[in-house]
Structure formats: structure tokens, C-alpha cells
Amino acid sequence: MSEHIASAKLYIGVWAALICLTAITAGVSWLELGPFNIIVALTIATCKMLLVALFFMGVKYINQKMTVIVIIAGLFWLFILLSLSMMDYVSRGWQ
Amino acid sequence: MSDRAPVIATHSPALRHHFSNMEQQMEASVMGMWVFLITEIMFFGGMFCGYMVYRHQYYSAWVAGSQKMDFWWGTLNTIVLLCSSLTMALGVRAAQLGRRKSVVIFLLITILFGLGFLGIKGIEYHSHWTEHQFPGLNWAWPDANGNLVALFFSFYWAMTGFHALHMVIGVGLVAFIAYHAWQGRYSAEYYNPVETVGLYWHFVDIVWIYLYPLLYLISHKHISG
Numbered sequence: 001m002s003e004h005i006a007s008a009k010l011y012i013g014v015w016a017a018l019i020c021l022t023a024i025t026a027g028v029s030w031l032e033l034g035p036f037n038i039i040v041a042l043t044i045a046t047c048k049m050l051l052v053a054l055f056f057m058g059v060k061y062i063n064q065k066m067t068v069i070v071i072i073a074g075l076f077w078l079f080i081l082l083s084l085s086m087m088d089y090v091s092r093g094w095q
Numbered sequence: 096m097s098d099r100a101p102v103i104a105t106h107s108p109a110l111r112h113h114f115s116n117m118e119q120q121m122e123a124s125v126m127g128m129w130v131f132l133i134t135e136i137m138f139f140g141g142m143f144c145g146y147m148v149y150r151h152q153y154y155s156a157w158v159a160g161s162q163k164m165d166f167w168w169g170t171l172n173t174i175v176l177l178c179s180s181l182t183m184a185l186g187v188r189a190a191q192l193g194r195r196k197s198v199v200i201f202l203l204i205t206i207l208f209g210l211g212f213l214g215i216k217g218i219e220y221h222s223h224w225t226e227h228q229f230p231g232l233n234w235a236w237p238d239a240n241g242n243l244v245a246l247f248f249s250f251y252w253a254m255t256g257f258h259a260l261h262m263v264i265g266v267g268l269v270a271f272i273a274y275h276a277w278q279g280r281y282s283a284e285y286y287n288p289v290e291t292v293g294l295y296w297h298f299v300d301i302v303w304i305y306l307y308p309l310l311y312l313i314s315h316k317h318i319s320g
Contacts, residue, residue, distance in 0.1 A: 005188060005191045005192065006188065008185060008188065011181060011184045011185055011188065012181070014181075014184075015177060015178070015180070015181040018177045018180075019174060019177060022170070022173050022174060022177065025308060025312060026166075026170045026173075026312065028312075029166070029308075029311070029312035029313070029315040029316065030315065030316060031316065032316040032317065032318075034317075037312070037313045037314070037315075037316075037317070038308075038313040041308035041309075041312045041313050042305075042308060042309075042313075044308070045304050045305050045307070045308050048304045049301050049304055049305070052180060052297050052300060052301055052304065053297070053301065055184075056180050056181075056183070056184040056293075056297045056300075057293075057294055057297045057298075062125070063122070064122040064125070064126060066126060067122065067125055067126040067129055070126060070129050070130055070133065071129055071133075073133070074129075074132070074133030074136055074137075075136070077133070077137065078136055078137065078140045081137070081140050081141070081144055082140070082143070082144050082147065085144050085147075085148060086147060086148065086151070089148050089151055089152065090151065
């Protein structure tokens with residue numbers, strides 16, 4: 001990854017996209033969408049996270065496969081934490 | 096080492112002996128930083144998990160609590176932090192190109208954005224404190240839902256507090272590498288500390304990217320009942 005140098009234009013473009021997504025998610029929060037508020041907000045947040053990770057953090061340009069495995073494994077562990085915990089609490093009311 | 100034997104330099108003086116070349120050294124730095132960031136993801140992940148579970152259990156208290164957030168300060172802070180990530184990324188890019196002055200300037204701007212974020216957070220904290228929204232020490236809530244809303248505010252203070260602590264540490268780290276960059280310790284072939292502190296800064300930004308909608312946005316217009 002030390003070999004790859006992204007252009008300043010790309011970084012400014014990513015930043016502009018992040019600001020636009022922030023404006024969209026802030027605007028949508030003024031609408032009452034019921035359960036869709038959280039879905040829209042977290043989808044946009046995940047898009048922003050991916051932009052920051054792929055470009056600003058350079059994940060897109062990592063050559064070392066082990067590093068990619070570390071990152072994916074970490075996110076998978078987080079997924080286990082959140083999904084299994086919620087599975088428990090959501091299903092407690094079921095008969 | 097004080098007694099310097101004449102050494103024929105066949106590699107960069109920044110290369111540590113246990114690495115075969117600069118590229119391998121950089122890959123090891125980046126991977127090591129990511130392993131640390133995974134532990135940070137799990138640290139914040141636990142709090143996010145608790146937040147989700149209790150929002151599910153005590154929905155109306157969560158709506159009531161999150162409507163005490165200041166939408167405009169939160170949105171402004173998100174923008175400030177995204178700007179700081181841009182200047183950080185440009186700082187790392189300047190380091191890759193070996194542009195010493197640009198590195199220092201971009202890092203100093205990043206510090207200013209970071210301090211701006213902390214200042215705005217301080218304004219918010221002050222108003223929450225004066226409105227008795229600090230559970231335990233300074234708490235008052237008008238209706239019977241108070242204990243559950245206090246739980247919401249406990250999460251609010253813990254999550255934003257740990258995030259702010261990471262920002263304070265981040266500002267310190269950026270100041271440290273800015274000083275070293277100014278001293279000329281980095282070059283186009285060795286800038287690993289700039290790269291890894293950059294990764295840390297962006298990670299802290301990502302934590303806020305999730306805190307912002309969860310605290311400020313998702314229940315902005317919901318009716319607590």
C-alpha cells in the first residue's frame with residue numbers, strides 16, 4: 001500500500017460525498033418514517049463508513065492479504081456480537 | 096549507540112533489522128494498527144450493543160432522551176469531523192510524497208478541527224449539565240420515566256465521553272507526529288507513524304459516523320409513548 005498514492009482530487013471527492021450523505025441523513029431525520037428512520041440512517045452511516053475505510057484509510061489499496069483478513073475477521077466478530085445479542089432480546093417476547 | 100563504527104549504508108536508516116525491506120516494515124505497521132483498531136471496534140461495539148438492546152427494551156425512554164440532543168450542534172460536529180478526516184488524509188498523502196511543510200500544515204489544520212469538535216462537544220455537555228441530564232450527580236426528570244431516561248443518558252455520556260477521550264488522545268498523537276514531521280524525521284520512504292496515526296484518526300471519525308445517527312437522528316421526529 002506504500003506504493004499507491006491517491007490523488008488529492010479523489011480525497012476531496014470522497015469528502016464531498018461524505019458531506020452530501022450527512023446532509024441527506026440529517027434531512028431525512030426530520031421526516032417521521034417509523035421504523036424506516038433507523039434503517040435509512042444506518043444504511044447511510046454504513047456508506048459513509050465504507051467511504052472513509054476504503055479511501056481515507058486506504059483499505060482499497062492494501063496489498064497484504066493478511067491485513068484484509070484481520071479487518072474482515074474483526075467486522076465479522078462485531079457482527080456476531082450485535083446479531084446474536086439482538087436475536088436473544090428480540091425473540092424473548094415470542095411465544 | 097554513541098560509538099559509531101563506519102557502516103556502509105545499503106538500506107534506509109529507518110529500516111529495523113527484523114524487517115527485510117521498507118515495504119514489509121510498512122505492511123507490518125499497518126497490520127499491527129488494524130489489529131489494535133479491531134480491539135477498539137470491540138470496545139465501542141459492546142457499548143453500541145448495549146445501546147441497541149436497551150433501545151429495543153425501553154423504546155419510549157430512548158425517544159424521550161434522544162430528543163434532548165441538539166440536532167444542529169450534532170450535525171455541525173459531524174461536518175467538522177469529516178473535514179478533519181480530509182485534512183488527515185491529505186496529510187498522509189503529503190507524507191507519502193515527502194512534502195515536509197505540507198504534512199505539518201495539514202496536521203495542524205487537523206488538530207484545529209479536532210479541537211473545534213471538542214469545543215462544540217463541550218458546549219453540548221455544558222447545556223446537558225445545566226439541564227440536570229447527568230445521571231447520578233446531577234439528575235432531574237419531569238415524569239415517571241426518569242429512571243429509564245437516565246439509562247439512556249448513561250449511554251450517551253459513556254459513548255460520547257469515550258469518543259471524546261479518543262479525540263483528546265488523537266489530538267495529542269497528531270501533535271506529536273506533526274512535531275516530528277517538522278523536525279524532518281519522516282521521508283517519502285519512511286512515514287509509518289503518520290500512516291498509523293491517520294488510521295487511528297479515521298477510526299475515531301467512523302465511531303462518530305455511527306454515534307451521530309444513533310443519538311441524534313433516528314428518533315428525531317418519533318413520538319414517545
